[in-house]
Amino acid sequence: MLFAPGLPAAVDALLQRAVALRHSDPAEAERLLLNAAARFPDCLPAHFALYKYYANRRSLAQAEDAARRALREAARQGGFACRLGLREPAGERHPYEAGGAGHFYLFTLxxxxFIKLRRNEAAAAEDILALLLALDPEDRSGASVVRQLADAVEEDG
Incomplete structure (x- = not known):
């Protein structure tokens, strides 16, 4: 599995090992992912791997915490405000560059x-989806898929 082109070898080794162990030794996989995120806090793929790991294990509170840390780091790297749960001011656009911090920010939002939906926090998911629509009206992040899930949850609820 290739996490990102140009990923430092030390980070890649930790992430590859964690992926290999995720089923046979989940505790060790988690330790490796936490180690990667701590040792390389500016490495966005390390943050992605961590929140994805927790989400796949249905450790949703931990997935949310990891995703929020990832968003803060992406905003810092991209030089834009991290507006978690807040609607974006009218006319303010989010910088989007394929493969960059803006791209990572949108996909992490x-x-x-999705994590919020899985935690039965539909109102919070709606706020995030509204923010995504403001930041990414062209739906380059594919947020419309989560929007469809949210709509289905609303209809069932």
Whole structure:
């Protein structure tokens, strides 16, 4: 599995090992992912791997915490405000560059909206989806998929 082109070898080794162990030794996989995120806090793929790991294990509170840390780091790297749960001011656009911090921010917001849905926090998911719509009206992040899930949850609820 390739996490990102140009990923430092030390980070890649930790992430690859964690992926290999995620089923046979989940505690060790988690330790490796936490180690990668701590040792390389500016490495966005390390943050992605951590929140994805927790989400897949249905450790949703931990997935949310990891995603929020990832969003803060992406905003810091991209030089834009991290507006978690707040609607974006009218006319303010989010910088989006494929593969960059803006790209990562949008996809992590989408993941956070999904996590919120899985935690039965539909109102919080709606706020995040509204923010995503403001930041990414062209739906380059694919947030419309989570929007469809949210709509289905609303209809069932």
């Amino acid at each position: 989408k993941a956070l909206a």
